[in-house]
Amino acid sequence: MKAKPEQPHVVIxxxxxxxxxxxxxxxxxxxxxxxxDQHNYHLFQPLLYQVSTAGMSxxxxxxxxRAILRRQKNASFRLARVRAVDLAAKRLETSAGMISxxxxxxxxxxxxxxxxxxSLKQHAFSLKDLDEAKEIRNHLLKMFEKASHEKDPQRRKxxxxxxxxxxxxxxxxxxxxxxxLTRLALVKDYPDLDLQDVRxxxxxxxxxxxxxxxxxxxxxxxxxxxxxxxxxxxGAIVESFNGRQVILKDGQALPAHTLxxxxxxxxxxxxxxxxxxxxxxxxxxxxxxLQLPDYPxxxxxxxxxxxxxxxxxxxxxxxxxxxxxxxCAAKNILRHIEGEALKPFVYRDPGAxxxxxxxQAVAKIGGLKFRGFLAWMVWLGAxxxxxxxxxxxxxxxxxxxxxxxxxxxxxxxxxxxCLNEVESKISLSQEGxx
Amino acid sequence: MKAKPEQPHVVIxxxxxxxxxxxxxxxxxxxxxxxxDQHNYHLFQPLLYQVSTAGMSxxxxxxxxRAILRRQKNASFRLARVRAVDLAAKRLETSAGMISxxxxxxxxxxxxxxxxxxSLKQHAFSLKDLDEAKEIRNHLLKMFEKASHEKDPQRRKxxxxxxxxxxxxxxxxxxxxxxxLTRLALVKDYPDLDLQDVRxxxxxxxxxxxxxxxxxxxxxxxxxxxxxxxxxxxGAIVESFNGRQVILKDGQALPAHTLxxxxxxxxxxxxxxxxxxxxxxxxxxxxxxLQLPDYPxxxxxxxxxxxxxxxxxxxxxxxxxxxxxxxCAAKNILRHIEGEALKPFVYRDPGAxxxxxxxQAVAKIGGLKFRGFLAWMVWLGAxxxxxxxxxxxxxxxxxxxxxxxxxxxxxxxxxxxCLNEVESKISLSQEGxx
Numbered sequence: 001m002k003a004k005p006e007q008p009h010v011v012i013x014x015x016x017x018x019x020x021x022x023x024x025x026x027x028x029x030x031x032x033x034x035x036x037d038q039h040n041y042h043l044f045q046p047l048l049y050q051v052s053t054a055g056m057s058x059x060x061x062x063x064x065x066r067a068i069l070r071r072q073k074n075a076s077f078r079l080a081r082v083r084a085v086d087l088a089a090k091r092l093e094t095s096a097g098m099i100s101x102x103x104x105x106x107x108x109x110x111x112x113x114x115x116x117x118x119s120l121k122q123h124a125f126s127l128k129d130l131d132e133a134k135e136i137r138n139h140l141l142k143m144f145e146k147a148s149h150e151k152d153p154q155r156r157k158x159x160x161x162x163x164x165x166x167x168x169x170x171x172x173x174x175x176x177x178x179x180x181l182t183r184l185a186l187v188k189d190y191p192d193l194d195l196q197d198v199r200x201x202x203x204x205x206x207x208x209x210x211x212x213x214x215x216x217x218x219x220x221x222x223x224x225x226x227x228x229x230x231x232x233x234x235g236a237i238v239e240s241f242n243g244r245q246v247i248l249k250d251g252q253a254l255p256a257h258t259l260x261x262x263x264x265x266x267x268x269x270x271x272x273x274x275x276x277x278x279x280x281x282x283x284x285x286x287x288x289x290l291q292l293p294d295y296p297x298x299x300x301x302x303x304x305x306x307x308x309x310x311x312x313x314x315x316x317x318x319x320x321x322x323x324x325x326x327x328c329a330a331k332n333i334l335r336h337i338e339g340e341a342l343k344p345f346v347y348r349d350p351g352a353x354x355x356x357x358x359x360q361a362v363a364k365i366g367g368l369k370f371r372g373f374l375a376w377m378v379w380l381g382a383x384x385x386x387x388x389x390x391x392x393x394x395x396x397x398x399x400x401x402x403x404x405x406x407x408x409x410x411x412x413x414x415x416x417x418c419l420n421e422v423e424s425k426i427s428l429s430q431e432g433x434x
Numbered sequence: 435m436k437a438k439p440e441q442p443h444v445v446i447x448x449x450x451x452x453x454x455x456x457x458x459x460x461x462x463x464x465x466x467x468x469x470x471d472q473h474n475y476h477l478f479q480p481l482l483y484q485v486s487t488a489g490m491s492x493x494x495x496x497x498x499x500r501a502i503l504r505r506q507k508n509a510s511f512r513l514a515r516v517r518a519v520d521l522a523a524k525r526l527e528t529s530a531g532m533i534s535x536x537x538x539x540x541x542x543x544x545x546x547x548x549x550x551x552x553s554l555k556q557h558a559f560s561l562k563d564l565d566e567a568k569e570i571r572n573h574l575l576k577m578f579e580k581a582s583h584e585k586d587p588q589r590r591k592x593x594x595x596x597x598x599x600x601x602x603x604x605x606x607x608x609x610x611x612x613x614x615l616t617r618l619a620l621v622k623d624y625p626d627l628d629l630q631d632v633r634x635x636x637x638x639x640x641x642x643x644x645x646x647x648x649x650x651x652x653x654x655x656x657x658x659x660x661x662x663x664x665x666x667x668x669g670a671i672v673e674s675f676n677g678r679q680v681i682l683k684d685g686q687a688l689p690a691h692t693l694x695x696x697x698x699x700x701x702x703x704x705x706x707x708x709x710x711x712x713x714x715x716x717x718x719x720x721x722x723x724l725q726l727p728d729y730p731x732x733x734x735x736x737x738x739x740x741x742x743x744x745x746x747x748x749x750x751x752x753x754x755x756x757x758x759x760x761x762c763a764a765k766n767i768l769r770h771i772e773g774e775a776l777k778p779f780v781y782r783d784p785g786a787x788x789x790x791x792x793x794q795a796v797a798k799i800g801g802l803k804f805r806g807f808l809a810w811m812v813w814l815g816a817x818x819x820x821x822x823x824x825x826x827x828x829x830x831x832x833x834x835x836x837x838x839x840x841x842x843x844x845x846x847x848x849x850x851x852c853l854n855e856v857e858s859k860i861s862l863s864q865e866g867x868x
Contacts, residue, residue: 040575057493066623076626079579096583141474145513149530189500192510 007032007074008337011092011101013082013270015042015065017319018302019107021326023075029334031103033075036094039129040064040079046319048127049170052136052260053177054185062130082108085274087295103297103333106284107326108271110303110317113264113281123243124261127170136260140181143257147197148190154255160198161256163246165238166263167204168211169354172221174260175202176357179228200229201254203236205263210362212316212352217362220371224356238263265317267304279306280314288344290329299332301325309347320350355379441466441508442771445526445535447516447704449476449499451753452736453541455760457509463768465537467509470528473563474498474513480753482561483604486570486694487611488619496564516542519708521729537731537767540718541760542705544737544751547698547715557677558695561604570694574615577691581631582624588689594632595690597680599672600697601638602645603788606655608694609636610791613662634663635688637670639697644796646750646786651796654805658790672697699751701738713740714748722778724763733766735759743781754784789813 008031012019015037023035041062050056069075080096091100112126125136140162147159162182164175182198202209202225208218209225209232225232237249238259246254267282276292277285283306284292290305292298302322307315315321325345332342351365353375361376363369370378442465446453449471457469475496484490503509514530525534546560559570574596581593596616598609616632636643636659642652643659643666659666671683672693680688701716710726711719717740718726724739726732736756741749749755759779766776785799787809795810797803804812 040579057491059491059493064623070622078583079576142513145474149512188504189498 008102009034009100010103010105010333011036011099012105012107013037013092014107014109014302014304015039015077016045016107016109016302016322018109018322018326019105020065020068021323022105022107022301022330023069023326024072025327025330026074026333027072029074029330030337031074031333033072034078034099034101035065035069035075036078036080036082036092036099037065038079038081038095040066040077042068043130045128048130048133049174049177051130051133052125052127052140052174053181054137054141055177055181058130058134082270085270087274087292087298090297101297103336104299105326105329105333106271106298106300106304107302107322108268108304109322110265110267110281111269112261113266114261115264117238117240119240119242120238120259120261123241124165124259126261127174128265139258140178141186144182144186144190144193148193153197157197157199158244158255159257160193161201161254162199162258162260163201163203163254163256164260164262165203166261167202167206167209167232167234168262169352171202171204171260171262172209172225173355173357174262175200175225175230175232176228176355176360179225179230180357183229199231199256201231201233201256203233203238203248205235205237207234209234210352210354213354213362213364214369217364217369217371221354221356221362224360224372228357228360265303271300271304281306281317283314283317289332289342290325290345291332291342296336299329301329307345315347321347324348353379442536443468443534444537444539444767445470445533446539446541447471447526448541448543448736448738449473449511450479450541450543450736450756452543452756452760453539454499454502455757456539456541456735456764457503457760458506459761459764460767461506461508463508463764464771465508465767467506468512468533468535469499469503469509470512470514470516470526470533471499472513472515472529474500474511476502477564479562482564482567483608483611485564485567486559486561486574486608487615488571488575489611489615492564492568516704519704521708521726521732524731535731537770538733539760539763539767540705540732540734540738541736541756542702542738543756544699544701544715545703546695547700548695549698551672551674553674553676554672554693554695557675558599558693560695561608562699573692574612575620578616578620578624578627582627587631591631591633592678592689593691594627595635595688596633596692596694597635597637597688597690598694598696599637600695601636601640601643601666601668602696603786605636605638605694605696606643606659607789607791608696609634609659609664609666610662610789610794613659613664614791617663633665633690635665635667635690637667637672637682639669639671641668643668644786644788647788647796647798648803651798651803651805655788655790655796658794658806662791662794699737701740705734705738715740715751717748717751723766723776724759724779725766725776730770733763735763741779749781755781758782787813 010031010033012022012035015035020042023033026033041064044061047061051058065077069077078096080094082092082094084093091098112128114120126132143159147156150156150159162178164171179200187195209221210218222232239247239249241259246256246259271284272282274284279285284300286300286305286307287293290299290301302325303317309315328345335342353363355361355376359373359376361379362371363375363378444465444467446456446469449469454476457467460467475498478495481495485492499511503511512530514528516526516528518527525532546562548554560566577593581590584590584593596612598605613634621629643655644652656666673681673683675693680690680693705718706716708718713719718734720734720739720741721727724733724735736759737751743749762779769776787797789795793807793810795813796805797809797812
């Protein structure tokens, strides 16, 4: 049904897993829906590490929001950056002007958390959006180019030492993929480089990898990474990184030009600007119904929201939570419109999956545990099923035919313009000199 | 055979069609070959307009040079920007240090020629490399986002007016693809926009399109573009463009926020720095053997070289000339090493092809002329055959399997890092205000 102006206006901020799910859950409902995002595409975050390690192209894990919402008559998209939320006046201050709402769903997600360490903020890479993933990819490849004509063996080793910090899924997946990129692909492009010079380290502060997994799967992951020649260090805490060497809390120094920070996230800064009580990682405390305590028309979901499970543990900052909360928030808004009682959010854990690279993974689904190739098949199947709507490589061929015969276009991402030729020149010439 | 240090060192500058062909022609020859380029990928330029009109992704028309040269034992690649050529000392000053040569092949290609018009240089888009193509794509999509919430009809029309300047293949192909992107794809994403507001103009200073084609094919092209709702203006000369309106020589003003300049190229500036006599478009005058008159060890090929055909007409700045000259230069270098007489370059014209968008094209091959769908099939076939080595969409599926089972990677392009988030923020917020 076409949206009517007199219908309540639901504004959703953020086109991630949660916001997108909420928008779709309101399809056909008697509401006007406006989805706002600073990018014109939805990003399939779980495969971002594949872009950073040159396994997939950016276009394959991003999909234009307008195309997703195309058939949803009551929804419209707005490309804009939300600067502030005026809870009292029920409106948003955005880069595209003021936008008023009757109901608001905040699905702004999270950003990298460097825990206030300036040196990391300046020199480390993080992996939260497409640009960062491309930056990492470009940097990795430049390190190999530099190393290929670096005479000094110590400097060459430092150029080829890649440190990943954080033993969660992102860190494990990045380290595994990095090992394969270097040892299986790049080695062919750089026949003169000695593989022994390439070092990949995975640093984790706790005493095991993948804390969300059962201990035996953590142990399996550790072994699998070792087989991939990844040096895993548990109980290793990073103190600083100046772009040339990593300093650990125990005083140890690792000469390395690359540090990928996958050790923490926190709620998007917009959340703090609300001035509402927050829980861990700066996530705003929401009622079980996902509403803000003092603003029943405002719902917070996903990484931005702090809720606890029955065991009083904070809900994890993962896609399944965001998606289920997106559904819940949409349903509760419709209940509120109908004057019905709102229902509390209940999380149904679909299990956890992490790949350790090609044909190795660990999975926990319900009571079941998988490891190795079987788990990897599960992982692959799960992701292909989830990404299929986002036109991954498996259906690019179909897209191509579709494109030509049904007049559609696949690639419609707005990336920031790449105008800093000068900078890249400079960096290139510095490479040359070093 | 593995290159030996005592073998003559052939340095090739530029990994375009000419440079790459020259490098491959020296495969197995008793020479050391170093290919230098400022990018680590070869760009399939003929399809660049597809990237700028969101028809293909950047990765699909670019391919890592190292992967192309992987099996060529006597060749190595150097990612570097050549700053100057010291002809007397036989060495290059590059961003990666000094590089000496015994033989030099300059295949540096061409850059956009704005004929000294500053306003165009500042505000117009050109289409010579991947970043420019992405810029255009991003800009086009932003114009539609802006128009989608622009209340003022005049401003909206200006936002949706796209001016392409230059009636050569690039201009014709861009205008045709632009028409299809807007009228067949974007219109679905912006249901509230009125198609009548979208204007695509193709301006050509001469009295017909595709001057390299027979007049009847030019006429056919004109009609085909009109059917695609492209307004073609012949004898229209651009005087200036301030980013808001295009001023023509006849004083006419066209309100438009987009001008794509495809009206001229000139030899890469490095050519002028040689201080050698130049012909049209700043191309250095080479001997029929492709050598520089005073420097027999230096060969110039492709867009950078000025040669005339038997009818004393300058050879066109197109890929086939560059590729054939790449072969010729390589063979002549081997002859020079053997002390044999060098052979003059003879151009074998393979014909001309230009697509006018989906299922419409014109082609001239030998005495034969094709038009319409048949010509388009010829165009498609020709390009698929030529690009197939560059892993286009048709074989992405195979790549994917390959990637997983044979440990290779498809995407290995170094783009300039996209760090100007700030700028994109600003432009975005300005959009919001306008």
